Amino acid sequence: MIIALDAMGGDKAPSATVAGAVESVYMYEDINLVLVGDENIIKKHLRGKSYPKDRLSIKHASQVVDMQETPTIALRNKLDSSIRVAIDMVKNEEAGAVVSAGHSGVALTTSLSLLKRAPGVDRPAIAAFMPTLKGRFLLLDAGANINCRPINLLQFAIMGSAYYSAVLGVQSPKVALISIGEEDTKGNDLTKEAFKMLKASKLNFIGNVEGKDIFRGAADVVVCDGFTGNTTLKISEGLAEVIFKMLKDEISKSLVGRMGYLLIKPAIRSFKKNTDYEEYGGAPLLGINGTCIICHGRSTSKAIRNAVRVANQVVKININKIISDAIEGSLNDIKEQELIN
């Protein structure tokens, strides 16, 4: 399988992306990687590295999208940007998937424009795994759609369920809606309407969940609008970071604490590994005709390498077919219900 990697995207690009690419071709033998971006810069970063030349190539793109750009403007004006050229490769079937740690809004807009929505999907969503006490849950939308309608949330739930089943082998994953109270009467206008639609669907909908339940592992698939999802993602990340910092500061205040810290350090390392976004790799954009994996802007080479692994897996399970079938199935259910009524 060929994977196009946006070599210029991300805070640590191109050093992290190039290093991640080299690591990937060593670790995953069934993939070929194409680094998309400025050929001279990429070559400079590849210098001195040894890698199988036949499995790692470069495709030149002269432009780079930076984080401040407006997606629609970048889409219109930067026809030779690394992200666009990479997505174009998927469109032209030169690559099976694209991975980018660049501007996620631009990756989204360009994917939508070049690859188009999957049939029956109004709004594609970013599906991000996050850790819980029991394992992990899938959060969507993690930031693709800022303003949503109730039908979007239903579709996120259908796509998320199908993806979760396919990746983790769980038959009817538990679906929940982020709200601010467990009762169906609680929430904002969006969640109240979405609640009704989810309840009427054939999904394993368990109702509203609050922040405190999510991390305990109350649900497998957690849906919300992209504003709430992105806030949830970033609050969690920020808080986890700060908790460790504060705890370490507190521990370092005494000699006994510092000794204790040395003893628990391996456990902390192992805990961090289990919960680190770098391990989760990237988050696929579900609901487009093609595979696009969106990575954290701060992605290290390890995060990139894991995103390549996710891309490979997503294509292998044929996620697009799985999602089309799930969406079509739910449309048929609705038609059936209408015939009965």
Added chain:
Amino acid sequence: MIIALDAMGGDKAPSATVAGAVESVYMYEDINLVLVGDENIIKKHLRGKSYPKDRLSIKHASQVVDMQETPTIALRNKLDSSIRVAIDMVKNEEAGAVVSAGHSGVALTTSLSLLKRAPGVDRPAIAAFMPTLKGRFLLLDAGANINCRPINLLQFAIMGSAYYSAVLGVQSPKVALISIGEEDTKGNDLTKEAFKMLKASKLNFIGNVEGKDIFRGAADVVVCDGFTGNTTLKISEGLAEVIFKMLKDEISKSLVGRMGYLLIKPAIRSFKKNTDYEEYGGAPLLGINGTCIICHGRSTSKAIRNAVRVANQVVKININKIISDAIEGSLNDIKEQELIN
């Protein structure tokens, strides 16, 4: 100062509320407490406890609001509920403040109905302190207003700034808006409009903040709609709890880890004390004519006692006057600007 305590409100009421009341009268010598609720039940919980009888009394209320009730219905039908009778005491100037760990929606609706909005305030907001790396920030609205307009967010910022200044003695607290990107073009319809209004105000507005910045202490006052605020609060709470549980599980896997844990336990305890919601007590409802402190539903006696402390402090600094002045000041600023333009 007389404080009316809703003795029947909260998951652990009345045992936690009664115990919290007894602790309060011992700790804060300048307050008198009135436990509002079923007299027989309260008496039963007071039995065997020693306390200054002249400073802790009971006011009977025959009904209790439970967590599943719809606020407007509870307001209409439960005229003798503990929360309503307690708020009525503030209205009739029999008490200077009310503290409740019961149904926050009912506390809000009843406060609004009986005490009314402060002049110039469209929507009162719950203002909750949360810990950061550097100290703490004030989050509002933490859950009173699910659907908000931009003007509400501006008013939250004005009220929050005034409160933060009064409590922590900071001159022009840094105000920020929760959004999903730091640039002013990022966010949803609500935050984009609110951004413009905040920028045009005389507040020390530093722009959008994301979840990751909040806990690092980027801002003093953080505003958002009540849905986002409540989600932020509950995600943070849930995540912090789960991080400690997971970390402890990981540490307990090895003998060395368990030994290390014993050494860092005092530090963990101290860290938890600094960040525990119980220490923060309750969150005032800003923007009403009167003082109402909303507590966590799970409040222990310690949380209740700290909420009583907050109530006492809020009344002493005359927060209502401070907020009226701030709102009036900002209205004058707007008029001035209009005259100039």
